[in-house]
Amino acid sequence: MVGLLAAETAEGAEHAAAAANWFVQNAWLIPLLPFVSGALILFFGARTPGKGPVYGILAVFASFVLSLGVLWSFVQGGGEYERSIEWFTIGPLHLEAGILVDGLTAVMVVVVTFVSLMVHIYSLGYMRGDVRYTWFYVVLSLFTGAMLLVVVSNNVIQLLVGWEIMGVCSYLLIGHWYEERENSNAAIKAFITTRIGDVPMMFGFFALIAATGFTTTNIGETTEAIAAGGVSTLFVTAAALLLFGGTIGKSAQFPLHVWLPDAMAGPTPVSALIHAATMVAAGVYLVGRLFEVFVVAGEDVLFVVSVIAAITMLGAAILAIAQDDIKRVLAYSTLSQLAYMVAGLSLGEEGFTAGFFHLFTHAFFKALLFLGAGAVIHAVHSNDMSDMGGLRKKMPITFWTMLIGSLALAGIVPFAGFWSKDELLVVANDTGTTWLFWMFLVTAFVTAYYTARMVLLTFFGDFRGHGEPHEAPASMTGPLVLLAAATIGVGFLGAPQLGAVFGDWVYFGHPHEAHFVSWIAAISTLGAVLGIAGGWALYRERRDPDPMQQALGPIWTVLIHRYYIDDLYMAAIVRPIRDRVSAGVNWVNQNVIDGIVNGAASLTRGLSHVVAWIDRNVIDGAANAAGGVTGTTGGLLKYLQSGNVQWYAVVLFVGVIALTIVFTRVA
Amino acid sequence: MNDITAQEYAFIVTAVVGSISAVAVVTARNVVHAALYLVVTLACVGITFVLLGAEFLGWVQILIYVGAIVILFLFGLMLTKAPIGRDTLDNQQKWLGALVGLGVFAGLVFLIQDAFPLGDAVAEAGFQTSTEMVGNEIFTRYVLPFEAVSFLLLAALIGAIVLSRKDEGN
Amino acid sequence: MIRLPLVLIFSSLLFSAGVYGVLARRNAIMVLMAIELMLNAVNVNLIGFAAQLKDVGGQVFALFVIAVAAAEVGIGLAIVILLFRNRESINVDEVSLLKW
Numbered sequence: 001m002v003g004l005l006a007a008e009t010a011e012g013a014e015h016a017a018a019a020a021n022w023f024v025q026n027a028w029l030i031p032l033l034p035f036v037s038g039a040l041i042l043f044f045g046a047r048t049p050g051k052g053p054v055y056g057i058l059a060v061f062a063s064f065v066l067s068l069g070v071l072w073s074f075v076q077g078g079g080e081y082e083r084s085i086e087w088f089t090i091g092p093l094h095l096e097a098g099i100l101v102d103g104l105t106a107v108m109v110v111v112v113t114f115v116s117l118m119v120h121i122y123s124l125g126y127m128r129g130d131v132r133y134t135w136f137y138v139v140l141s142l143f144t145g146a147m148l149l150v151v152v153s154n155n156v157i158q159l160l161v162g163w164e165i166m167g168v169c170s171y172l173l174i175g176h177w178y179e180e181r182e183n184s185n186a187a188i189k190a191f192i193t194t195r196i197g198d199v200p201m202m203f204g205f206f207a208l209i210a211a212t213g214f215t216t217t218n219i220g221e222t223t224e225a226i227a228a229g230g231v232s233t234l235f236v237t238a239a240a241l242l243l244f245g246g247t248i249g250k251s252a253q254f255p256l257h258v259w260l261p262d263a264m265a266g267p268t269p270v271s272a273l274i275h276a277a278t279m280v281a282a283g284v285y286l287v288g289r290l291f292e293v294f295v296v297a298g299e300d301v302l303f304v305v306s307v308i309a310a311i312t313m314l315g316a317a318i319l320a321i322a323q324d325d326i327k328r329v330l331a332y333s334t335l336s337q338l339a340y341m342v343a344g345l346s347l348g349e350e351g352f353t354a355g356f357f358h359l360f361t362h363a364f365f366k367a368l369l370f371l372g373a374g375a376v377i378h379a380v381h382s383n384d385m386s387d388m389g390g391l392r393k394k395m396p397i398t399f400w401t402m403l404i405g406s407l408a409l410a411g412i413v414p415f416a417g418f419w420s421k422d423e424l425l426v427v428a429n430d431t432g433t434t435w436l437f438w439m440f441l442v443t444a445f446v447t448a449y450y451t452a453r454m455v456l457l458t459f460f461g462d463f464r465g466h467g468e469p470h471e472a473p474a475s476m477t478g479p480l481v482l483l484a485a486a487t488i489g490v491g492f493l494g495a496p497q498l499g500a501v502f503g504d505w506v507y508f509g510h511p512h513e514a515h516f517v518s519w520i521a522a523i524s525t526l527g528a529v530l531g532i533a534g535g536w537a538l539y540r541e542r543r544d545p546d547p548m549q550q551a552l553g554p555i556w557t558v559l560i561h562r563y564y565i566d567d568l569y570m571a572a573i574v575r576p577i578r579d580r581v582s583a584g585v586n587w588v589n590q591n592v593i594d595g596i597v598n599g600a601a602s603l604t605r606g607l608s609h610v611v612a613w614i615d616r617n618v619i620d621g622a623a624n625a626a627g628g629v630t631g632t633t634g635g636l637l638k639y640l641q642s643g644n645v646q647w648y649a650v651v652l653f654v655g656v657i658a659l660t661i662v663f664t665r666v667a
Numbered sequence: 668m669n670d671i672t673a674q675e676y677a678f679i680v681t682a683v684v685g686s687i688s689a690v691a692v693v694t695a696r697n698v699v700h701a702a703l704y705l706v707v708t709l710a711c712v713g714i715t716f717v718l719l720g721a722e723f724l725g726w727v728q729i730l731i732y733v734g735a736i737v738i739l740f741l742f743g744l745m746l747t748k749a750p751i752g753r754d755t756l757d758n759q760q761k762w763l764g765a766l767v768g769l770g771v772f773a774g775l776v777f778l779i780q781d782a783f784p785l786g787d788a789v790a791e792a793g794f795q796t797s798t799e800m801v802g803n804e805i806f807t808r809y810v811l812p813f814e815a816v817s818f819l820l821l822a823a824l825i826g827a828i829v830l831s832r833k834d835e836g837n
Numbered sequence: 838m839i840r841l842p843l844v845l846i847f848s849s850l851l852f853s854a855g856v857y858g859v860l861a862r863r864n865a866i867m868v869l870m871a872i873e874l875m876l877n878a879v880n881v882n883l884i885g886f887a888a889q890l891k892d893v894g895g896q897v898f899a900l901f902v903i904a905v906a907a908a909e910v911g912i913g914l915a916i917v918i919l920l921f922r923n924r925e926s927i928n929v930d931e932v933s934l935l936k937w
Contacts, residue, residue: 642933643932643933643934644929644930644933645929645932645933646758646760646764646859646860646861646862646868646929646930647760649859649860650760650763650764650767650860653767653770653771653856653860654767654770656771657767657770657771657774660774660778661774664777664778664781672838672839674838674839675838675839675840675843678839678843678844679843682843682847682850685847685851686847686850686851686854689850689851689854689855689874690854692854692858692870692871692874693854693855693857693858693861693862693867693870693871693874698864698866698867701867701870702870705870705873705874708851708874708877709873709877712851712877712880712881715844715847715881715884716880716881716884716899718839719839719844719884719885719887719888720888721884721887721888721896721899723896724880724884724896724899724900724903727900727903728880728903731903731907732873732877732903732906735907736873736906736907736910739910739911739914740866740869740870740910740914742914743866743869743914743917743918744866746918746921747865747866747917747918747921747927748921749864749866756862756863756864756867757861757862757863758861758862758863758928758929758930759930760860760861761861763860764856764857764859764860764861765857765861767856767857767860768853768854768856768857768860769853771849771852771853771856772849772850772852772853775845775849775852775853776846776849779842779845779846779849780842783841783842783845784842785840785842785843794887794888794889794891796893796896800893801893801896801897801900803893804893804894804896804897805897805900808894808897809894809897809898809901812897812901813901816901816904816905819904819905819908820904820907820908822908823907823908823909823911823912824911826911826912826915827911827912827914827915830912830915830916830918830919831915831918831919
C-alpha cells in the first residue's frame with residue numbers, strides 16, 4: 001500500500017478493459033483509509049472526544065462511498081481493471097503491489113464496507129463503557145482494512161498479507177475480554193485452527209508461483225500459467241486442494257469448523273462482522289479469485305470440495321437445533337450457509353455466480369441477525385434463550401428486524417435469502433448434481449426449522465429471565481433497520497425476473513444468465529414453510545426440557561457434544577502435542593540443544609585450561625627460563641669476581657698464553 | 668762453535684743453582700727460608716750479570732737486591748708476625764698456579780726455541796763493558812728516564828712514609 | 838761464548854717460578870718475593886740481549902728496572918704492614934672485598 005502511495009509513476013502496469021472510472025482506478029484507497037484510521041485511533045483515540053470511534057466511522061464511511069463508486073463502474077458496464085507497481089525483485093521473481101478490480105471485487109468491497117460501517121455504528125452503543133473501548137475500534141479498523149486488502153489484491157503475496165492480518169485481528173477481537181480464561185482459549189483455538197488451514201494454502205500459493213517458473217506472484221499470470229497446461233495434472237490437483245485448505249480453515253468447513261462456535265466468546269459486533277459477513281467469506285472469495293485453478297484441476301477436486309461442503313452444511317444445521325445459546329445457533333447457521341456458498345462454487349462455472357450471490361445476501365441478513373441477537377443479549381444480560389422469551393412486546397424494532405432476517409435465512413420470498421438459495425438450487429439442477437440438490441433442500445428445511453425455533457424462543461411466550469429488558473438505543477437499532485432494508489432490497493439484484501444484474505458483475509468465463517424455474521422455487525418454499533411449521537408446533541409454547549431432547553434421546557447428547565469432534569481433536573491432537581510433543585521438544589531443547597551449548601562452553605573452558613597451562617608453563621616458563629638462565633649464568637660468572645687477586649692473576653696469565661699461541665701459531 | 672767454553676760452563680752451574688733456589692723460594696714451607704733462598708737466587712743472578720760482561724750491574728744487583736731489598740723483606744716478615752712453621756703457605760689454587768706456571772714456561776721455551784734454536788751457532792761474543800760506558804749512556808741517551816726514575820724513587824719514599832704513619836686521633 | 842738460548846731459558850725458568858709464586862702463595866710478602874723473581878728474570882733477559890747485541894742500553898734499562906723494583910718493594914711492604922695493622926693477617930686470599 002505504501003508503495004502504491006509512493007509512486008504513481010509509470011513504473012507500474014495498467015490493464016483496463018473498457019471504461020474504468022476514477023473510483024476503480026483508485027480502488028487502493030479503499031483498504032488504505034481504514035488502516036489510516038486504525039493508526040489514528042491508536043495514537044490519538046484516547047484524547048479525542050468520544051474516545052476514537054469517529055475516525056473509524058469516517059474512514060469506513062468514506063471507503064463505503066468509494067466502493068459504491070467502484071460498483072457504479074460495473075453497473076455502467078465497465079470491465080476488469082488491474083494496476084500494479086513493482087515492489088522488488090529476487091532473482092527471477094518479481095514482487096509487486098497492486099489492485100485487481102473486477103465485478104467480484106466491486107461486490108465484495110461494497111459488502112465489507114457496508115457491514116463494517118453498520119458494526120462500527122452499532123458498537124457505539126453496544127461497547128459503551130467497555131474496558132478497552134478505543135483498542136476495540138483500532139482492531140476493528142485494522143481488520144476492515146485487511147479484509148479490503150485481501151479483496152482488492154492482484155497478487156498472492158499481498159493477499160496473504162491481508163489474510164494473515166485478518167487472522168490476527170480475529171484473534172485479538174475474539175479474546176477482547178481476555179480476563180476470562182475461556183475467551184482467550186477460544187481466541188487461541190480460532191487462531192491455531194485457521195493456521196492449520198493457512199499452511200496448505202501458502203503451499204498452494206507457492207505452487208501457483210512455481211507454475212510460472214518462479215517469476216511472478218500475480219494472480220492473473222499464475223492462473224493463466226496453470227490454464228496454459230504447462231504443469232502436470234497432479235500438480236494442478238495438488239495446488240487446488242492445498243488452496244482449498246485455506247478455505248477449510250478460514251471459512252470453517254469440516255474438519256476445521258471447530259473454532260467458529262467457540263469464537264462466539266467475542267463481543268457480538270465482532271461476531272457479526274468477522275464471523276458472519278466478512279472474514280469467513282474470505283475463504284470463499286479465495287476459491288472464487290483462483291477459480292481457474294479449480295476448473296483446470298477438474299471434476300474430482302470439485303467433487304471433494306462439494307463433499308466437504310455437504311458434510312458441513314447438514315451437520316452444522318442439525319447441531320443448530322440443539323443449541324440454547326442464541327449466538328451458537330447463529331454460528332452453526334453460518335457454518336451451514338458458508339457450506340452452501342462453497343457447494344455452489346463446487347458446481348463449476350455455472351455455480352460461480354450463484355455461490356457468490358449467496359455470499360452477498362448472507363452477509364447482510366446474517367450481520368442483521370447477529371446484531372439483533374446482540375441487542376437481545378444486551379437487554380437480558382444473557383446469551384441463553386432459556387433466559388429470554390416474550391421480547392416481542394418489549395423490543396419491537398429488534399423483533400421486526402430480526403424477523404426479516406430470519407425469514408431471509410429461511411429462504412422465504414421476497415427476502416434476499418430466497419433468491420440466492422433458489423439460484424443455487426437451479427444451478428444444481430442444471431448441472432445435474434442431483435445429490436447436492438437434495439442436500440440443499442434438506443438443509444433448507446432444517447434451517448427454517450431452527451430459525452423458527454430461535455425466533456419463537458426469543459420473542460414469543462413468556463419472559464423467563466431476570467430484570468426489565470428494554471429496547472436498544474438508537475445507535476444499535478439504526479444499523480438493524482438499515483440492514484433489514486438491505487436484506488429486503490439486495491435480493492432483487494439476483495432475481496431473474498428483474499434481469500439478475502448480479503450475474504453481469506460476478507461471473508466466471510461469461511456472464512451468468514439466471515433463469516427462474518418455478519417448480520424449484522415451489523419446492524424450496526414448501527420445504528421452508530414445513531420447517532417453520534415444525535418449529536411453530538414444537539416451540540410455540542416453551543417447554544422444559546426441549547421437546548426434541550425427548551424425541552431424539554441419546555442422539556441429543558451427541559448433538560450437545562457437537563458429535564464429539566472437539567473431544568476427538570483434544571484427545572488425538574491437542575493433548576499429545578501439548579503434553580507429549582511439547583515435553584519432547586522441551587527435553588530436546590534442554591538436553592540436546594542446551595547440551596550442545598553447554599558442551600561448547602565446557603569445551604571452551606577445557607581449552608582455556610589447556611591454554612592457561614600452556615601460558616603458565618610454556619610461555620611463562622620460557623620467560624622465567626630466560627631469567628633463570630641469566631641468573632644461573634650470572635651465578636656461574638660471579639666466581640670470576642672472587643675478589644681474590646691471585647685468581648685474577650691466573651686468568652691474566654692464561655690469557656697471555658692464549659694470546660701467545662694465537663699470535664704465533666695462527667698469525 | 669759447539670764447544671762449551673769456560674764461561675758457559677760457569678754460567679750453566681750458576682743457572683742451575685739459581686733455578687733450584689728460585690723454585691725453592693716459591694715452595695718453601697718456612698717464609699724465612701724462602702727469603703734466604705731468595706738471597707741465593709739473587710746472588711746467582713748477579714754472578715750471571717758478571718759472566719755476561721755487565722760488571723757494574725752485577726755489583727748493583729748484589730748491593731741493592733741482596734743488601735737492601737732482602738733486608739726489607741726480613742723486616743717486613745718480622746713486623747707482620749710471619750707464620751713460622753705453622754699452616755700451609757700455599758692457597759687453594761696451588762695446582763692451577765703450577766699448571767699456569769708450567770704453561771708459561773712451556774710457551775716461553777717454545778718461543779725461544781723457535782727464535783734462537785740451540786743447535787745454531789747463536790753465541791754471544793763476550794761484550795765486556797765498563798762502568799764508564801754505562802754511565803755515559805745513562806747521562807746522555809737515557810737522561811730523561813733517569814730523571815723520571817729519580818722522581819719515582821722520591822714518590823716511593825714519601826709514599827712509604829705516609830702509608831706507614833699511624834693515624835693521630837680520630 | 839755463552840749461548841743465548843741458555844740465558845733465555847734460565848730467564849724463563851726464573852719467570853715461571855715467579856708466576857707460580859704469585860699465583861699460589863698466601864702470604865703477601867711471599868707474593869712480593871715472587872714478583873722480585875720475575876723482575877730479575879726480566880733483568881737477565883735484558884743483559885743477555887745487551888751482550889748479544891753489543892748495546893749498553895740493555896744494561897741501562899736493567900738498572901732502571903732495579904730502581905723501580907726497589908721503589909715498588911718499599912711501597913709494597915708499607916701497604917702490607919698497613920694491611921697487617923688493620924686485619925691482623927696478611928693472607929692474600931682473605932683480602933677479597935672486591936667480590937660479588
